[in-house]
Amino acid sequence: MEFYDVVQKRHSVRDFSDKPVEAIKIKNIINAAMRAPSAGNLQAYKIYLVHSQETREALLPATDYQEFIVNVPLVLVFVADHMISESKYGARGFELYSVQDATIAATYAQLAATAEGVSSVWVGAFDPLEVSRILHLMGYQVPVAILAIGYPNGPIKSTTRRPIKDMVKEI
Template structure:
């Protein structure tokens, strides 16, 4: 798939089939993630792959939608990728700004690479950013990394319509 086709084809999917994500596709997603740019190439993030049913349910219970109800679709995806910032790795180079911002940016860019690679592989995702960080940290077994994004990944059982976007003229300003 061409890059711009992938950009246009990407949708936030919340209904996944039970079909497993093939290990080869998961490996290719991981390879896409590690090719993401990062501050000073520190790659100040870690990614947890969650396939275990109980862990997926625990993560779904930690997440909220805008009405603060649980997001059960998270547990129904065959795979979750939990992107966590590593404040110490980036902070050691850039101080407070590295530990509070750059590592979060690094993890976010990596998650975006995963989302676009998923489209190319025929998979679907959705960005989940509303969750209780402490609960997610407990489920993935870390006390030093900061969860930034959860990506449920799988084969879509829905075809969401394109969403509206602001115009280029509205978003970009030459100064």
């Protein structure tokens, strides 16, 4: 799919069919995420691919009871690794770069999912401490984004955007 088609066609979906996402598509999505830029090319994040039904059920209360998390075929959790960035960039790496690295990777993964013809939703409403406990993360790891990815169970709705004059300031 052409890049701007991908951008136009990406819409959040919150109702998924149980059709699994093909292994080759998952591989392509992960590979795209890993092509994202990162500070110093350190790739200060890890992607958790959650297969376990038990883990998904544990994630349900941790994600504000957003029900699709249990049934969606693919759940990716993008986890920043503060320690990797801090080792090269100190406080700015710790606070910012690792979080940005993980966020950009998640963005690439979401666009790649669209390019692969699958739908997704970005989940930011979660309790980071609870998600860390469920995924057995270390203290220097922080979950920053969850992507639920799968085939839609109905029509896809598009959303509007604020006017460009509110979003861009020319100076």
